Amino acid sequence: MPTNSHTLIEELDGSLGPGLVRSGADIPQRNWQDAAGIDPHPPAILVMPRSTEQVARCLEICNRHGAAVVVQGGMTGLAGGAHPQGREVAISLERMSGIEEIDTISGTLTALAGTPLAEVQAAAAEAGFFCGIDLGARGSCTIGGNVSTNAGGNQVLRYGMARRNVLGLEVVLADGRVLTSLNKMLKNNAGYDWTQLFIGSEGTLGIVTRVVLGLHPKPRGVQSALCAFASFEDAITVLRRLDDALPGRLIVFEAMWREYMDVTCGPGGMARPFTDEPELVVLLEAAMGDAEGGADLFEETLGGFLEEGLLVDALIARSENDRARFWSYREAVYEFRRILPKGSHFDISIPLSRLAEAVAMLRTRTAALGPDAAFIVFGHVADSNIHVSVRDPAYDAAMGARFEEMVYGIVAELGGSISAEHGIGVLKRPHLGKSRSAPEIEVMRQIKQTLDPGNILNPGRVLPRGERV
Amino acid sequence: MPTNSHTLIEELDGSLGPGLVRSGADIPQRNWQDAAGIDPHPPAILVMPRSTEQVARCLEICNRHGAAVVVQGGMTGLAGGAHPQGREVAISLERMSGIEEIDTISGTLTALAGTPLAEVQAAAAEAGFFCGIDLGARGSCTIGGNVSTNAGGNQVLRYGMARRNVLGLEVVLADGRVLTSLNKMLKNNAGYDWTQLFIGSEGTLGIVTRVVLGLHPKPRGVQSALCAFASFEDAITVLRRLDDALPGRLIVFEAMWREYMDVTCGPGGMARPFTDEPELVVLLEAAMGDAEGGADLFEETLGGFLEEGLLVDALIARSENDRARFWSYREAVYEFRRILPKGSHFDISIPLSRLAEAVAMLRTRTAALGPDAAFIVFGHVADSNIHVSVRDPAYDAAMGARFEEMVYGIVAELGGSISAEHGIGVLKRPHLGKSRSAPEIEVMRQIKQTLDPGNILNPGRVLPRGERV
Numbered sequence: 001m002p003t004n005s006h007t008l009i010e011e012l013d014g015s016l017g018p019g020l021v022r023s024g025a026d027i028p029q030r031n032w033q034d035a036a037g038i039d040p041h042p043p044a045i046l047v048m049p050r051s052t053e054q055v056a057r058c059l060e061i062c063n064r065h066g067a068a069v070v071v072q073g074g075m076t077g078l079a080g081g082a083h084p085q086g087r088e089v090a091i092s093l094e095r096m097s098g099i100e101e102i103d104t105i106s107g108t109l110t111a112l113a114g115t116p117l118a119e120v121q122a123a124a125a126e127a128g129f130f131c132g133i134d135l136g137a138r139g140s141c142t143i144g145g146n147v148s149t150n151a152g153g154n155q156v157l158r159y160g161m162a163r164r165n166v167l168g169l170e171v172v173l174a175d176g177r178v179l180t181s182l183n184k185m186l187k188n189n190a191g192y193d194w195t196q197l198f199i200g201s202e203g204t205l206g207i208v209t210r211v212v213l214g215l216h217p218k219p220r221g222v223q224s225a226l227c228a229f230a231s232f233e234d235a236i237t238v239l240r241r242l243d244d245a246l247p248g249r250l251i252v253f254e255a256m257w258r259e260y261m262d263v264t265c266g267p268g269g270m271a272r273p274f275t276d277e278p279e280l281v282v283l284l285e286a287a288m289g290d291a292e293g294g295a296d297l298f299e300e301t302l303g304g305f306l307e308e309g310l311l312v313d314a315l316i317a318r319s320e321n322d323r324a325r326f327w328s329y330r331e332a333v334y335e336f337r338r339i340l341p342k343g344s345h346f347d348i349s350i351p352l353s354r355l356a357e358a359v360a361m362l363r364t365r366t367a368a369l370g371p372d373a374a375f376i377v378f379g380h381v382a383d384s385n386i387h388v389s390v391r392d393p394a395y396d397a398a399m400g401a402r403f404e405e406m407v408y409g410i411v412a413e414l415g416g417s418i419s420a421e422h423g424i425g426v427l428k429r430p431h432l433g434k435s436r437s438a439p440e441i442e443v444m445r446q447i448k449q450t451l452d453p454g455n456i457l458n459p460g461r462v463l464p465r466g467e468r469v
Numbered sequence: 470m471p472t473n474s475h476t477l478i479e480e481l482d483g484s485l486g487p488g489l490v491r492s493g494a495d496i497p498q499r500n501w502q503d504a505a506g507i508d509p510h511p512p513a514i515l516v517m518p519r520s521t522e523q524v525a526r527c528l529e530i531c532n533r534h535g536a537a538v539v540v541q542g543g544m545t546g547l548a549g550g551a552h553p554q555g556r557e558v559a560i561s562l563e564r565m566s567g568i569e570e571i572d573t574i575s576g577t578l579t580a581l582a583g584t585p586l587a588e589v590q591a592a593a594a595e596a597g598f599f600c601g602i603d604l605g606a607r608g609s610c611t612i613g614g615n616v617s618t619n620a621g622g623n624q625v626l627r628y629g630m631a632r633r634n635v636l637g638l639e640v641v642l643a644d645g646r647v648l649t650s651l652n653k654m655l656k657n658n659a660g661y662d663w664t665q666l667f668i669g670s671e672g673t674l675g676i677v678t679r680v681v682l683g684l685h686p687k688p689r690g691v692q693s694a695l696c697a698f699a700s701f702e703d704a705i706t707v708l709r710r711l712d713d714a715l716p717g718r719l720i721v722f723e724a725m726w727r728e729y730m731d732v733t734c735g736p737g738g739m740a741r742p743f744t745d746e747p748e749l750v751v752l753l754e755a756a757m758g759d760a761e762g763g764a765d766l767f768e769e770t771l772g773g774f775l776e777e778g779l780l781v782d783a784l785i786a787r788s789e790n791d792r793a794r795f796w797s798y799r800e801a802v803y804e805f806r807r808i809l810p811k812g813s814h815f816d817i818s819i820p821l822s823r824l825a826e827a828v829a830m831l832r833t834r835t836a837a838l839g840p841d842a843a844f845i846v847f848g849h850v851a852d853s854n855i856h857v858s859v860r861d862p863a864y865d866a867a868m869g870a871r872f873e874e875m876v877y878g879i880v881a882e883l884g885g886s887i888s889a890e891h892g893i894g895v896l897k898r899p900h901l902g903k904s905r906s907a908p909e910i911e912v913m914r915q916i917k918q919t920l921d922p923g924n925i926l927n928p929g930r931v932l933p934r935g936e937r938v
Contacts, residue, residue: 105705105822106853150658158717161656164633177908185818185853187630187889189619189669190897190904191931192913196665200658217712236574243686247758248627248717289716291766301760349654353574384575384654420656428659435659439646443920444661450919451912462660 005044005087008065012047012089015057020095022046031072031090035137036080036427043070043090050095052170052178052209059207059456060176062089068459071203073145074116076137078347079425081149081202081461093144096209099123107215108167108184113144113208120213129215132159136334144208150200152421157382158251158287159216161421162199168212169195173205174452182212197447202423203458205451219251219287223298224317226326228278232356232381234310235280239382241310242286245301252285253382254330257359260376263340264332273329274313283330333378336389343391344403348411349384349420358386361410366390369402385420408434424462432462474513474556477534481516481558484526489564491515500541500559504606505549505896512539512559519564521639521647521678528676528925529645531558537928540672542614543585545606547816548894550618550671550930562613565678568592576684577636577653582613582677589682598684601628605803613677619669621890626851627720627756628685630890631668637681638664642674643921651681666916671892672927674920688720688756692767693786695795697747701825701850703779704749708851710779711755714770721754722851723799726828729845732809733801742798743782752799802847805858812860813872817880818853818889827855830879835859838871854889877903893931901931 005023013021023045032040049055062069072082072092084090093114101110104127111120117131117138124131133146135153145151147169151162159165168183181195198206229235235255242250256264261281265272273281288294298316305311317323350358359377366375372392379386390403408431411418418435419428432441441463448455448463459465474492482490492514501509518524531538541551541561553559562583570579573596580589586600587607593600602615604622614620616638620631628634637652650664667675698704704724711719725733730750734741742750757763767785774780786792819827828846835844841861848855859872877900880887887904888897901910910932917924917932928934 103820103822106820107709108820150662152656152658156656160633163662164629173912177911179908179912180906181909183886184820184822184884185886185889187621187625187818187849187852187854188886188904189621189888189890189892190886191893191901191910192670192674192916193619193632193665193668194909194912194916196668197661197916199662199665201661205661217709217716219716220713240576240686244689245759247686247688247756287716290714291770293762293766297760297762349656351572351575351577351653353572353653380656383656385656415653417652417654417657417659419658420654421658423658424660432660435657437649439648440650440663441660442646443642443648443663446919447661447663447666447916450915 008061008067008089009045011061012045012058015061016047016049016054020048020050020054030075031092032084034075034077034080034082036078036083036425038080038083041084043084044087045089047089047091048095049091052172055091055172055207055209056176056178058091059172059174063175063454063456066454067456069456071148071207071458073114073142073148074137074140076141077145077149077425078422079419080427081423081425081458083426085460091207093142093209100210102127103184104128106184109213109215110182111143111211111213113142113211115143117141117143117146124215125218128218130218131213132165132216133162143211147199147208147211148201148203149423152380152383152385154254154380155251156380157253163196165213166195166199166211167214169198169208170210171198171206171208174454174457179206182210184212186214200423202425202462204448204462205457207457220290221288221294222251222285223288223295224283224285224323224326225302226273226315226329227282227284227302228274228276228312228314229280229282230312231279232359235282235381236352238305238310241305242301246286246297249286249288250284251287252283254283254379255381256281256329256378257376259374260378261329263336263376264329270329270332273315276312278312281329283326336376340389341391341393342395343389344400346388346407347420347422348386348388348407348416348418350386350411350414350416352381352384354414354416355381355384355386358410358414358416362388365406365410369406383420404431411435426461429460429462429464477530477536477558478514480530481514481527484530485516485518485523489517489519489523499544500561501553503544503546503549503551505547505552505894507549507552510553512553513556514558516558516560517564518560521641524560524641524676524678525645525647527560528641528643532644532923532925535923536925538925540617540676540927542583542611542617543606543609545610546614546618546894547891548888549896550892550894550927552895554929560676562611562678569679571596572653573597575653578682578684579651580612580680580682582611582680584612586610586612586615593684594687597687599687600682601634601685602631612680616668616677616680617670617672618892621849621852621854623723623849624720625849626722632665634682635664635668635680636683638667638677639679640667640675640677643923643926648675651679653681655683669892671894671931673917673931674926676926689759690757690763691720691754692757692764693752693754693792693795694771695742695784695798696751696753696771696780697743697745697782698749698751699781700748701828704751704850705821707774707779710774711770715755715766718755718757719753720756721752722849723752723847724850725750725798725847726845728843729847730798732805732845733798739798739801742784745781747781750798752795805845810860810862811864812858813869815857815876816889816891817855817857817876818886819855819880819883820885821850821853823883824850824853824855827879827883827885831857834875834879838875852889873900880904895930898929898931898933
């Protein structure tokens, strides 16, 4: 915390020049909160650097003053990582935006960290490529935030998490040192790959200022189907068989369990896609390519599964309208906060071999919580990732604690993770020990201590605040 | 270095039990050298732990004595990382071998670090899956070594480097602490992913004792072709077009330049596959899947490129025999050491957009080295990785230094890497600064200092030895 914030503001202002440092009432509400649902809280100072060099100068000054810094991108995080606390200096990357280069032969894109993901995606598409990172917040979230949180999303099955799409990074360390490896190559074993440390560490080890992404070929001939399964086991069998029949072409496999469909297709909701109510509805997409016969092969393959009884029913999209309608079942979740009672929301991973068990446990244990408690579960199951909401009309903090205990208990019993893709931030920090052992957390603390000995970068996120880091 | 190696041997022997600690003439020659071509050198002590707990006890003892340790797996490394120096204690993982679990629903395999890669591959295949890591040394190299060196190989294009195939690790730190994250899930953002630090750091930060791999579906309906290109640009165009036409199906794209084919098909060598002598011959494989028509689609696609003039000529394998013959051109390289004059060998990466330039520079600059200097170049070009050998009948150390200067000069000029897949070890350590900046190397040193403050683990590999790490 700055001992003298007036001196700090003056020094920052003098170093960065006019208009880039604000304080008090001049700080827009945009910088008061991220998307985690915590009460808005203004930072003491807001800095909006325009260059890596300015980020470096700003961190050098804050580090010298022992001033805590919160790093801000698109403010779409769900774990409170970018949410200001105490009298923090917010460093927002919003003025560092833009695509710097697309190398169409190497298939790479270089962007400043504050560039919105949607802009990165559009630039890749315009150059004839495809960006492997995609998530619902694409319009607001930034590529730097995506990298810092190792973002997931709907196409991880095919393109991996953010980590797999990153080839190079530029990062500013807490003391202002700049690390640059704007690597464009798939293979580079020249010493430790330090970039890995900054992917997914939620801004606690350094500030990502530039990103080099490897681009992918555009998915072509995309076919979509909505599939009804009698059991999770059948869905997994079909997932594996699709890999054999259509290798490398599956891009989406989004599962919605019975309870999810009941809410989506409840009173005033959407029409039920199937006449019966299957255990699981899966939205499935495959990029069949430019060559002729792709659509036929997709249909024949699903037809085979139907004949074998692995699929209960399947609808194949015949038009972009159909495809949009299929996606609207999956996207109905964005309405749930409005139409459902309050509750707790979880982003967990469970090994695929235990996932059916996890859902069965959720059913039994939610029922045991009380007559009005209800849950929904859906997610990117091919990646082991499910999103769970547990709700109750009488929801309060005590009930929230019981819901957490139930869900994290299942995670711990089945060898899962308390955070599949949203990260730890502040909201899940008290639970880190449920997914990580004491020696693991100790090593995380050692790494933090090494790279940020003053504990100025996003303090209290991921790891506990404390006298010593 | 142990101050009193007799005391050290006694303590190791007492802790690990009989038969696991050897010294002097009892140390087999197998443990005297790796595959880097350095003169054999016996370790002072050889320890062959049977369990993670024994590895931990052994490191705790060595750390307390300040005894330098060299970590050994299959001894197939090409950079000298496992090659003993001075009076080191060799810790060989050879007795820690075996597949512990295959989870067929999650699609994961858990193995002890000393398990040979070929055994991992066979176990995955028997369970109906495919291991994404493959390289020529598969019979001898170990999965722990593959992870520690972030091994590449022939199928990186499709399955990535070792890093992308690792889901979980168990690692013993220099002081004997055991870090365990036998994660089976594609997504896990619960805190820093510390496993990334131990992948590719060549045993300098910890000893990998267990590995969880994500498995892939078996490639089915594999089609092979040998293609002749008039230019590198045409080859890259075909590579991109194949991604569009046959998304996700390309698994091999191995390029052999004109000079490589001249050696392979020289006097007493193999028959030239094409009547003319193309700039580039590419061995290309695609997994077309189980569905009918895969072979036809493969042939039609290549036929289209021929008609367009992107391909000069193409041979399609009609039998396993044909396929083996195509591969024999690529595997001829294992004969080169025998039939060619001595020389220097390089494993470099160059951004794809500069690769044609790199080969042109190699041609001009090798010619300028002298009338008998010659080079060959081949490699996994889709991954930016080429292997270069520069040779001369009068090869000696001074000439080797000139060859290095030439090749690493091109790497530096074109923004490449001095090590694509083989690692740094001891052989490339003096050149690390050609691919990494001073701040990058300083951060590597800080990480090493944090995790191995006594500098006992593989000292002098990757980073310089020294009083302070």
